[in-house]
Amino acid sequence: MSPVTKRAARGEQGAGTVLAVAMIGFVVTVTVGTSGAVGVVAGHRRAQSAADLSSLAGATMLQAGGDACQRARVIAGRNGAELQRCQVDGFEVIVVVARSVRLPGLPMELRARARAGPVQNQAEPVPPCQGSSWCGPDSRSSRL
Secondary structure (H helix, E strand, O other), X not given: OOHHHHHHHHHOOOHHHHHHHHHHHHHHHHHHHHHHHHHHHHHHHHHXXXXXXXXXXXXXXXXXXXXXXXXXXHHHXXXXXXXXXXXXXXXXXXXXXXXXXXXXXXXXXXXXXXXXXXXXXXXXXXXXXXXXXXXXXXXXXXXX
């Protein structure tokens, strides 16, 4: 082996180690970023669940004649969120809740909004199988 070949072979020693360290760093960075994103999504889902449950509890309490916002505050607290806003509009209850999420080095406050109340259906109810093709041709004649 000539001296030039020995120097070239020695110059490439450790290149695989550098590449492996770089790949490990990339994988760790992607893992930390992904876990942060998953944490935010999971935290928002929990905040939305707390808002949904709070508004439903408030609407139920409102129909029973009680304090809707107080009930919504209790339910939000039981679900790990804080009631930030509660508005009663007729028989509807609109709430905004916030939930804190702790990510590595970055605490976040996630908000969610929900509305609950009676269904406002102004259209006349359609009896079963009238005006729909899925009932089949025999369904109308059998009811006559």
